[in-house]
Amino acid sequence: xxxxxxxxxxxxxxxxxxxxxxxxxxxxxxxxxxxxxxxxxxxxxxxxxxxxxxxxxxxxxxxxxxxxxxxxxxxxxxxxxxxxxxxxxxxxxxxxxxxxxxxxxxxxxxx
Amino acid sequence: xxxxxxxxxxxxxxxxxxxxxxxxxxxxxxxxxxxxxxxxxxxxxxxxxxxxxxxxxxxxxxxxxxxxxxxxxxxxxxxxxxxxxxxxxxxxxxxxxxxxxxxxxxxxxxxxx
Numbered sequence: 001x002x003x004x005x006x007x008x009x010x011x012x013x014x015x016x017x018x019x020x021x022x023x024x025x026x027x028x029x030x031x032x033x034x035x036x037x038x039x040x041x042x043x044x045x046x047x048x049x050x051x052x053x054x055x056x057x058x059x060x061x062x063x064x065x066x067x068x069x070x071x072x073x074x075x076x077x078x079x080x081x082x083x084x085x086x087x088x089x090x091x092x093x094x095x096x097x098x099x100x101x102x103x104x105x106x107x108x109x110x111x
Numbered sequence: 112x113x114x115x116x117x118x119x120x121x122x123x124x125x126x127x128x129x130x131x132x133x134x135x136x137x138x139x140x141x142x143x144x145x146x147x148x149x150x151x152x153x154x155x156x157x158x159x160x161x162x163x164x165x166x167x168x169x170x171x172x173x174x175x176x177x178x179x180x181x182x183x184x185x186x187x188x189x190x191x192x193x194x195x196x197x198x199x200x201x202x203x204x205x206x207x208x209x210x211x212x213x214x215x216x217x218x219x220x221x222x223x224x
Contacts, residue, residue: 008151032211041120043203043215044154046112051210088154092211099213101153 003027006089006102015111019076023089023102026070030091030100033065035074038086038104047087048074079109113138113206117216124194124223131190132219134204139184144213145177148201157202160187194223 006023013019021035031052036044048063050056050072056063062075072091076083089102114137124130134143145157158166158179166179180188191198199222205215 002153004153034212036215041218041220043115043117043218046212046214049210049212090154090213094211098156099154099211103151103153 001026003100004089004091004102007105008103010106010108012108012110013079015079015081015109017079017109019074019079019083019107019109021074021076021087021089021105021107023072023091024070025072025091025100027091027093027100028067028070029093031094032092032099033063033072034090034099035061035063036088036090036101038088040085044088081109081111084108112208112212112214113140115204115206115214115216117204117219119219120217121220122222124221126195126223128194129190129192130194130221131188132202132204134187134189134216136185136206140206141184142207143181143187144205144207145179145187145189146203146205146215148203148218154203157189191221194221196223199223 004025033050035048037047038044053065053067060077064073086104088104090099092099116135143160146154156169157172158168160166160179160181162181178190202219205213
């Protein structure tokens with residue numbers, strides 16, 4: 001079993017839709033949770049960061065962490081064609097900077 | 112976050128040859144990391160490069176295949192040696208920020224024929 005599982009998609013939604021992206025994990029020691037956005041032929045860009053449990057909101061993006069279920073989510077409201085990218089979840093237990101990444105979900109927002 | 116410049120952005124190479132990828136950061140950083148991203152797979156850490164010491168390689172990666180240099184606090188290179196088609200991948204350098212965050216360069220798309 002992989003430490004981090006992520007549905008690879010692809011996920012296709014119409015413009016304006018609410019998008020839900022998810023990852024599950026097995027290591028209960030993970031404390032730091034991140035979402036990266038990666039456009040084609042570009043490096044991953046840090047999008048959201050959460051420490052421990054709870055929600056974090058930044059504009060149209062909301063990150064949720066449920067440590068009891070070992071489940072993290074990224075919600076995108078009012079999705080735009082410019083949101084079309086691969087979204088990678090990543091997490092760490094801390095102190096080592098060794099982030100463990102999901103395989104990424106390819107999202108396409110259709111105009 | 113640091114600005115990380117990586118080059119080349121892409122290359123097509125013949126098997127048996129070597130390619131050196133350069134990574135330049137606009138500020139001094141203690142640790143730099145090299146990752147590989149293969150289609151359908153998660154980012155895999157190749158090695159951690161510290162200035163003034165040998166790089167630390169992850170399981171499955173060896174110095175003879177992926178030699179790394181770290182001559183100063185703003186620069187590192189990764190060489191992919193004696194390439195085969197299995198080395199076709201995206202190679203990424205990254206630096207650590209606060210609280211376990213990582214910041215990435217734009218990547219090098221390598222194709223080996």
